[in-house]
Amino acid sequence: MSYLVLARKSRPQTFDEVVGQKIIVRTLQNALAAGRVPHGLIFSGIRGTGKTTLARIMAKALNCEQGPTPTPCNTCSSCRDIGAGASVDLHEIDGASNRGIQEIRDLKENIRFMPTSARFKIIIIDEVHMLTSEAFNALLKTLEEPPDHVYFMFATTELHKVPVTILSRCQRYELQRVGRRELAAHYTRLAESEGITIEPAAVDLIVREAAGSVRDGLSLLDQVFSYCGDEVKAEEVAEVLGLVSDQVIADLGEALLAGDISRAMEQLNQVYGYGMNIKRFTSELLSWFRHLLFCCLNKEPGRLLDLPQEDIARFAEIAGKYPLPTVYGLFNILLEGLERANYSSQPRLAIEMAFIGAVQVGDVQPVSELLVRLDKIIAGAGQEIFMPSSSEPPRKKKVDQPAPGDISEKAQTEFQADPVKEQKTEQVQTAKKQTLAGKDAVAVTSDGPPSEEKVTNHAEKKLEPVQRTTMGLRDIKRRWPAFIDYVRDRKPWMAATLQKAVTVTLEN
Numbered sequence: 001m002s003y004l005v006l007a008r009k010s011r012p013q014t015f016d017e018v019v020g021q022k023i024i025v026r027t028l029q030n031a032l033a034a035g036r037v038p039h040g041l042i043f044s045g046i047r048g049t050g051k052t053t054l055a056r057i058m059a060k061a062l063n064c065e066q067g068p069t070p071t072p073c074n075t076c077s078s079c080r081d082i083g084a085g086a087s088v089d090l091h092e093i094d095g096a097s098n099r100g101i102q103e104i105r106d107l108k109e110n111i112r113f114m115p116t117s118a119r120f121k122i123i124i125i126d127e128v129h130m131l132t133s134e135a136f137n138a139l140l141k142t143l144e145e146p147p148d149h150v151y152f153m154f155a156t157t158e159l160h161k162v163p164v165t166i167l168s169r170c171q172r173y174e175l176q177r178v179g180r181r182e183l184a185a186h187y188t189r190l191a192e193s194e195g196i197t198i199e200p201a202a203v204d205l206i207v208r209e210a211a212g213s214v215r216d217g218l219s220l221l222d223q224v225f226s227y228c229g230d231e232v233k234a235e236e237v238a239e240v241l242g243l244v245s246d247q248v249i250a251d252l253g254e255a256l257l258a259g260d261i262s263r264a265m266e267q268l269n270q271v272y273g274y275g276m277n278i279k280r281f282t283s284e285l286l287s288w289f290r291h292l293l294f295c296c297l298n299k300e301p302g303r304l305l306d307l308p309q310e311d312i313a314r315f316a317e318i319a320g321k322y323p324l325p326t327v328y329g330l331f332n333i334l335l336e337g338l339e340r341a342n343y344s345s346q347p348r349l350a351i352e353m354a355f356i357g358a359v360q361v362g363d364v365q366p367v368s369e370l371l372v373r374l375d376k377i378i379a380g381a382g383q384e385i386f387m388p389s390s391s392e393p394p395r396k397k398k399v400d401q402p403a404p405g406d407i408s409e410k411a412q413t414e415f416q417a418d419p420v421k422e423q424k425t426e427q428v429q430t431a432k433k434q435t436l437a438g439k440d441a442v443a444v445t446s447d448g449p450p451s452e453e454k455v456t457n458h459a460e461k462k463l464e465p466v467q468r469t470t471m472g473l474r475d476i477k478r479r480w481p482a483f484i485d486y487v488r489d490r491k492p493w494m495a496a497t498l499q500k501a502v503t504v505t506l507e508n
């Protein structure tokens with residue numbers, strides 16, 4: 001007895017058996033029930049999602065002796081003939097090998113005659129996008145006004161290659177990738193019917209590999225059944241398909257998040273031991289982080305992620321442990337590093353570098369928080385170090401209000417050997433505002449001390465009033481380097497920023 005592969009053995013014979021595509025199935029059944037089936041249908045979608053299967057079930061439904069019916073009986077001679085591929089009124093044409101104008105002429109000649117035994121002639125053209133443009137043109141007229149006894153059903157994986165003139169004459173059905181849950185349920189049922197016990201984790205691996213294509217998964221399942229016998233375990237599936245199990249990827253991801261580089265390297269070593277394809281591995285790891293990121297972002301990740309419930313729960317648990325910016329930062333570094341690994345002559349080295357870069361991320365703090373903290377530090381430092389002591393009353397010399405453009409002159413008149421403490425209060429505040437105001441600062445020069453040329457009215461408007469001081473610009477300039485030295489001893493990074501400070505305005 002010849003062996004029938006699962007994909008053929010388990011091909012759906014009725015609408016109910018179709019895996020996924022619920023909306024399309026319902027639309028077709030409604031059209032059949034209402035007698036509103038158009039004479040041209042086109043099914044598009046990735047390989048193995050059920051395009052030809054749906055076309056064949058439609059053929060059955062239209063030609064069933066009980067029909068046309070949304071539920072073909074599968075027992076009448078017409079249904080059985082179509083099921084066995086023996087119906088004389090069902091023409092299945094492979095568009096890839098019969099793509100010329102002559103084939104279409106022959107077809108047109110053929111459909112001039114009434115069906116032999118069934119109600120309708122059904123023409124199924126698979127991979128219809130492969131037809132030549134002449135062939136398409138030859139079809140146009142027939143599609144425009146098809147004979148009552150003919151139905152055209154086209155299937156294509158590349159809808160964009162089908163001329164618009166054809167598309168506009170057909171009703172379009174775009175098949176979706178089949179969801180993981182549906183695939184898992186389908187494969188588990190199949191294994192049961194074959195008398196094989198299969199671990200849920202093993203099914204998950206196959207479902208992951210199938211990537212939404214029922215047939216791809218079935219081919220893998222065939223391979224796995226041959227290798228494993230009556231009992232299928234996840235490790236064996238990983239072995240036979242050359243996959244890394246989810247657990248290894250998850251361990252690796254968690255090691256990176258925890259900043260445990262040695263554990264991450266150990267896991268990487270293990271992955272290499274499996275001889276896994278680098279591209280595959282990097283894409284697995286990245287999709288792990290993507291799932292985690294979705295769980296960080298969303299309260300109900302199940303609606304966005306097509307994953308088993310327990311996987312989502314696990315991701316949500318990990319997401320609870322790490323703040324979003326950390327996961328995001330790490331994901332970003334990995335994305336860049338692993339992408340590089342795919343093109344590197346030393347992929348392993350590139351991956352290791354990406355890991356090392358990733359663990360450096362640590363806990364990421366939002367900039368807004370850092371700025372608030374910086375603000376506090378500066379304010380605290382100003383009060384502690386530079387504020388005049390209570391015994392020393394603040395000096396405020398009242399002078400005539402100078403014209404706005406006249407600040408430097410005013411500063412000169414005010415300059416009266418004032419205490420260092422007040423001078424520094426203003427400098428600290430000026431520097432702080434430049435740090436925070438960023439682009440509002442007029443100019444940043446590297447030659448250190450503030451310069452009066454930079455004073456502008458524009459900046460004056462943007463800044464808040466500075467504490468009154470009787471310090472002159474020249475004095476500030478003179479004492480600025482000493483002040484920076486003072487800061488450098490305490491906060492080297494802040495000293496570097498202050499060195500670039502310029503005077504924006506000097507008030508009162």
Ligand SMILES: [Zn+2]
Binds near residue numbers: 063074076
């Ligand atoms: Zn029937």
